[in-house]
Amino acid sequence: MKQFLLTLAAVLVGGFLALLGYDRFVVQPREVAEAKRVETAAQAAATPVDLGKARADAREVAAEVEASVQRSVDNARATMAAQATEMDRRSLIADAVQRVTMFRVALTEYHMTHGRWPQDAEEAGLPPPADMRGGAVRTVTLGEQGVVTVALDERFGPDGTKGGAIVLRPTANAATGQIEWACEVTGDDEIRRALPRCRG
Numbered sequence: 639m640k641q642f643l644l645t646l647a648a649v650l651v652g653g654f655l656a657l658l659g660y661d662r663f664v665v666q667p668r669e670v671a672e673a674k675r676v677e678t679a680a681q682a683a684a685t686p687v688d689l690g691k692a693r694a695d696a697r698e699v700a701a702e703v704e705a706s707v708q709r710s711v712d713n714a715r716a717t718m719a720a721q722a723t724e725m726d727r728r729s730l731i732a733d734a735v736q737r738v739t740m741f742r743v744a745l746t747e748y749h750m751t752h753g754r755w756p757q758d759a760e761e762a763g764l765p766p767p768a769d770m771r772g773g774a775v776r777t778v779t780l781g782e783q784g785v786v787t788v789a790l791d792e793r794f795g796p797d798g799t800k801g802g803a804i805v806l807r808p809t810a811n812a813a814t815g816q817i818e819w820a821c822e823v824t825g826d827d828e829i830r831r832a833l834p835r836c837r838g
Contacts (some may be wrong), residue, residue, distance in 0.1 A: 641732060645725060652721045656714045663710030671699045724828075727793070730774035731832040734788050737770055737778055738804055741786045746817045749810060755784040776801060784808040794825040802829050804836070 678695055741764060748762045749755055756762040759780045770778040776789045786806040794802035802825015809818045821836035823829045830836070 641729065644728065648721050648725050652718050655717050659710055659713050659717065663713060664707055667703060667706035671703050674699060727828050728832055730790075730793070731829060733773040734775050734790060734804060735833070737775055738786055738788045738806055740764070741778060741780065742806055742808075742819055745780075745784045745786070745808065749784065749808070749817055750815060755782075755808075756780070774801075790825060790829070794829055802826060804829070804833065 678692070741759075741762075744762045744764050745755065759765065759767060759778075762780070764780075767777055767779060774790045774793055776791050777787075779787050779789070781787060785808070788804040790801040790803060792801050802823065805822040805824075807820045807822070809820065810816075811818060821833065823833055823836045
């Protein structure tokens, strides 16, 4: 539901930006061109008609309007492509968070039941690491003391050559039996924006 609302909001914002761009780069230049045309027509009525100059002026106005329309279309396409890319990246991060959350829940239950961390994902009843790949997730690994690392592909790397990561570190409170999870992220700023409670 949250993903649907984010998608809906992004579509509405994109539509608004497209309309705003259309007004700025199409409607307003057309109004300016129309005002020029009216002014030219008024001047032409007051002076003898020079058809050659009138044709040249008309071609110039038409070229300006066409260029303005093309700029507007190009800007709208670029804006919508950027929004689609951002939504896709957020969706990939949400998918990675869902995978790491599954590990967090399973490990918390395992530790509360057995009083220790499992040796591997299979012992905790989790799918093998190969089954966890997909989307932007390259691997999900379970380290010592229940540390979960989700390695993301190069789309989320700081420089586009190596991927980012989401790391969850559990701490067991001996007095209460509760497990507290600390989150760290590495990679590009999109991960930090999507996971503001994580350090990194």
